Amino acid sequence: xxxxxxxLMGFSVALSPGNLLYAFLGSAFGTLIxxxxxxxxxxxxxxxxxxxxxxxxxxxxxMLTAIFYGTQYGGTITSILLxxxxxxxxxxxxxxxxxxxxxxxxxxxxxxxxxxxxxGGLFATIALVFLAGPLTKVALEFGPVxxxxxxxxGISLLMGLAGKxxxxxxxxxxxxxxxxMVGMDPVRGAPRFTFGxxxxxxxxxxxxxxxxxxxxxxxxxxxxESLSSTVSAKVGSLMPSKQEIKDSVGPIARxxxxxxxxxxxxxxxxxxxxxxxxxxxxxxxxHPEKFGQGAIEGVAGPETANNAHANGALxxxxxxxxxxxxxxxxxxxxxxxxGLIPGPFLFREQPELVWGVIASFFVGNVILLVLNLPLxxxxxxxxxxxxxxxxxxxxxxxxxxxxxxxxxxxxxxIMLLFGILGYALKKFDFPLAPMILTLILGPTMERSLxxxxxxxxxxxxxxxxxxLAATLxxxxxxxxxxxxxKVFPGTGKGKSDSGSVGK
Amino acid sequence: xxxxSLRMRVTVLAAACMLLxxxxxxxxxFPAKNKAITLIVGFSAGGSSDAGARxxxxxxxxxxxxxxxxxxxxxxxxxxGYTMLSQAKPNGYTIGLASLPGIMVSIMDADRKAAYKKDxxxxxxxxxxxxxxxxxxxxxxxxxxxDLIEDAKARPRKITVSTTGLQxxxxxxxxQLQKLTGAEFAIVHFDxxxxxxxxxxxxxxxxxxxxxxxxxxQLKSGDIRILGVMDTQESPFMPGVxxxxxxxxxxxxxxxxxxxxxxxxPKAIVDKLSAAMKTALETEEVKSSMAKLGLQIRxxxxxxxxxxxxxxxxxxxxxxxxSKNK
Numbered sequence: 001x002x003x004x005x006x007x008l009m010g011f012s013v014a015l016s017p018g019n020l021l022y023a024f025l026g027s028a029f030g031t032l033i034x035x036x037x038x039x040x041x042x043x044x045x046x047x048x049x050x051x052x053x054x055x056x057x058x059x060x061x062x063m064l065t066a067i068f069y070g071t072q073y074g075g076t077i078t079s080i081l082l083x084x085x086x087x088x089x090x091x092x093x094x095x096x097x098x099x100x101x102x103x104x105x106x107x108x109x110x111x112x113x114x115x116x117x118x119x120g121g122l123f124a125t126i127a128l129v130f131l132a133g134p135l136t137k138v139a140l141e142f143g144p145v146x147x148x149x150x151x152x153x154g155i156s157l158l159m160g161l162a163g164k165x166x167x168x169x170x171x172x173x174x175x176x177x178x179x180x181m182v183g184m185d186p187v188r189g190a191p192r193f194t195f196g197x198x199x200x201x202x203x204x205x206x207x208x209x210x211x212x213x214x215x216x217x218x219x220x221x222x223x224x225e226s227l228s229s230t231v232s233a234k235v236g237s238l239m240p241s242k243q244e245i246k247d248s249v250g251p252i253a254r255x256x257x258x259x260x261x262x263x264x265x266x267x268x269x270x271x272x273x274x275x276x277x278x279x280x281x282x283x284x285x286x287h288p289e290k291f292g293q294g295a296i297e298g299v300a301g302p303e304t305a306n307n308a309h310a311n312g313a314l315x316x317x318x319x320x321x322x323x324x325x326x327x328x329x330x331x332x333x334x335x336x337x338x339g340l341i342p343g344p345f346l347f348r349e350q351p352e353l354v355w356g357v358i359a360s361f362f363v364g365n366v367i368l369l370v371l372n373l374p375l376x377x378x379x380x381x382x383x384x385x386x387x388x389x390x391x392x393x394x395x396x397x398x399x400x401x402x403x404x405x406x407x408x409x410x411x412x413x414i415m416l417l418f419g420i421l422g423y424a425l426k427k428f429d430f431p432l433a434p435m436i437l438t439l440i441l442g443p444t445m446e447r448s449l450x451x452x453x454x455x456x457x458x459x460x461x462x463x464x465x466x467x468l469a470a471t472l473x474x475x476x477x478x479x480x481x482x483x484x485x486k487v488f489p490g491t492g493k494g495k496s497d498s499g500s501v502g503k
Numbered sequence: 504x505x506x507x508s509l510r511m512r513v514t515v516l517a518a519a520c521m522l523l524x525x526x527x528x529x530x531x532x533f534p535a536k537n538k539a540i541t542l543i544v545g546f547s548a549g550g551s552s553d554a555g556a557r558x559x560x561x562x563x564x565x566x567x568x569x570x571x572x573x574x575x576x577x578x579x580x581x582x583x584g585y586t587m588l589s590q591a592k593p594n595g596y597t598i599g600l601a602s603l604p605g606i607m608v609s610i611m612d613a614d615r616k617a618a619y620k621k622d623x624x625x626x627x628x629x630x631x632x633x634x635x636x637x638x639x640x641x642x643x644x645x646x647x648x649x650d651l652i653e654d655a656k657a658r659p660r661k662i663t664v665s666t667t668g669l670q671x672x673x674x675x676x677x678x679q680l681q682k683l684t685g686a687e688f689a690i691v692h693f694d695x696x697x698x699x700x701x702x703x704x705x706x707x708x709x710x711x712x713x714x715x716x717x718x719x720x721q722l723k724s725g726d727i728r729i730l731g732v733m734d735t736q737e738s739p740f741m742p743g744v745x746x747x748x749x750x751x752x753x754x755x756x757x758x759x760x761x762x763x764x765x766x767x768x769p770k771a772i773v774d775k776l777s778a779a780m781k782t783a784l785e786t787e788e789v790k791s792s793m794a795k796l797g798l799q800i801r802x803x804x805x806x807x808x809x810x811x812x813x814x815x816x817x818x819x820x821x822x823x824x825x826s827k828n829k
Binding site for chain 1: 547548550551553554574575576577578579580582583586612614615616660661663669670689690691692693694695697698700701702704705706707708719720721723724726792795796797826827
């Protein structure tokens with residue numbers, strides 16, 4: 001009961017007019033950062049920290065956290081409408097979200113994304129309130145070995161992302177892994193595939209790569225067709241159909257849990273959460289062939305997961321004082337600047353602040369929902385701009401975004417290069433999702449494997465010594481075998497729907 | 504002929520006078536009104552290097568009466584920013600943050616192919632020593648550095664110790680500790696303090712090496728025990744925690760964050776910047792902002808800072824081959 005009392009006290013803090021205003025401003029700024037491609041949540045939050053310098057600590061933290069989870073809402077908008085991910089965690093939404101927009105269901109996609117984000121954010125916050133203690137213990141179980149096993153499971157889901165051709169999907173998966181190798185070797189410190197460019201020493205910068213692959217490639221493809229604005233007429237209703245709502249229930253529920261759990265584990269990013277949700281949904285779906293053609297599940301799941309992740313990632317910060325992602329690290333800096341050291345004793349020493357901030361997550365998520373649903377109409381109007389003008393504007397924003405993330409012209413060229421590559425891959429019908437998945441998971445998988453080897457001094461048995469890791473590895477094996485049976489029905493007692501994937 | 508040579512002489516003389524005037528005026532009038540000083544930070548906005556630089560920049564602005572703008576050029580562990588700094592005009596209007604031993608690693612490690620050398624820079628002054636610490640979980644059997652070292656000697660390469668990254672200050676501290684004591688650890692490289700600390704708390708690793716600023720939270724909550732601070736003096740943020748030196752091991756480690764100008768910057772200007780840094784670091788505002796972030800002010804002027812540069816140059820050069828696991 002005392003938790004509820006604390007929470008009630010928190011609400012009295014969060015609902016004071018001043019703090020309400022800060023939550024609103026934070027949500028609005030966050031959405032804006034999310035909409036602008038290139039400026040990710042970490043950089044955006046860092047840039048806006050000075051804005052909060054003169055606020056009282058509680059107000060400053062409420063506003064900054066609202067900016068942080070607000071970005072997850074905004075990122076969706078451009079993914080769906082323009083096929084340009086506003087930030088990395090929404091990249092996967094491009095695949096089905098934009099297809100829905102082309103079919104005139106942009107309004108429904110945006111509504112479902114906003115609702116899913118709301119539920120995901122709420123779920124993670126409730127978890128923070130009631131389960132912070134026990135959940136934190138789960139996070140501590142994840143060392144390098146368990147991390148490696150989790151990444152293997154993630155990559156084994158890759159087969160589920162294959163489109164018409166499994167061979168092409170595997171090729172793209174390998175290409176992603178190769179691209180993930182670029183940069184300094186994490187153990188020997190030797191540069192790999194950097195071609196003497198120090199810009200490549202930290203590896204490929206993920207944001208310009210996905211902006212090119214998704215956004216630019218799409219613009220190029222559209223530009224070759226006649227530039228009539230046929231799409232703009234079909235904005236569609238904001239109300240999702242009954243079927244769409246029914247199809248979204250499962251993905252939203254799974255996305256909430258998945259995102260929250262992954263948020264707990266330091267090192268997992270919002271993009272990993274949304275990608276894993278996408279592959280899970282495709283695997284769970286009765287009609288996986290609809291994915292990539294505008295399946296609402298492909299929007300609902302990932303968008304829920306990245307918001308649940310954003311709020312879930314605050315759990316280790318509040319309970320352990322550990323920043324689980326780069327953006328949360330920026331947030332932690334803001335805590336420190338306000339003289340607050342995050343950790344369990346903060347609950348004891350400053351209960352009003354902590355519970356006020358937690359209560360503000362509920363308030364902020366409601367504000368974002370209220371802010372976003374009516375604004376969907378405004379965003380959709382963007383589509384009415386003639387393509388010839390719209391493309392030029394998007395391109396300009398993309399160049400600014402690619403440059404702005406690290407003020408580096410090199411990243412602009414990376415974006416252009418991957419735009420051309422993405423265009424070529426599309427022309428030859430290669431699926432992009434497996435490549436992005438391995439590009440995201442690859443570095444973490446490699447690092448955790450090599451870290452495990454450093455721990456055991458080269459003894460592979462360490463991978464099976466941990467029950468958690470062993471279980472995850474066995475599940476991956478099951479996933480791999482079952483996918484293989486589906487794809488190659490001749491090798492086993494193929495299921496009836498095997499042809500749809502293996503064709 | 505005579506006339507023309509005379510004219511030439513006059514011209515040369517005039518030019519020389521003007522140059523002289525310009526040089527002395529440059530130092531006198533530095534920084535010129537309406538001219539901003541750019542401070543290159545080779546790390547992304549929001550990190551602790553960036554935060555410290557921004558606090559100093561706003562402090563120096565007040566002392567110098569000129570704008571000091573922070574420009575983030577992250578990438579390649581600072582190398583992109585260092586390269587840009589080394590190629591800037593040596594007129595005092597471009598200075599940069601440098602983190603030791605990181606910058607020395609980029610110079611000494613041939614694989615990094617740095618476009619600059621040790622003498623491409625002119626040290627201005629040191630701002631922060633974020634001292635290294637060796638930590639274990641609160642319920643660990645190790646009560647002192649001696650316990651840990653003895654066990655590591657008894658079971659070589661079995662005790663796991665984390666770093667926050669390959670070739671970071673932490674990594675070099677462990678290598679130095681191995682060299683000083685003869686103990687051998689299994690060194691595990693994480694990326695960043697967060698993942699390494701999680702592994703320590705989850706008992707996946709035996710010991711953790713990081714900076715004071717990264718462990719305050721867990722120390723305060725009682726989850727970890729600090730076996731030693733790698734400094735000559737106790738950290739003001741963790742009073743009562745013994746230094747390595749007081750436990751008989753003379754190990755200095757951590758991140759030394761100071762500021763550099765491109766080589767060739769006139770001495771008068773360097774001195775002026777160095778003095779402005781000192782004044783700024785003595786103001787209450789800067790002191791309290793830095794204390795909140797757990798950043799320990801350790802001012803050194805250009806000469807003292809240069810000495811640290813040279814010392815690290817030797818240490819890093821020696822340890823580079825070891826750091827590459829070859």
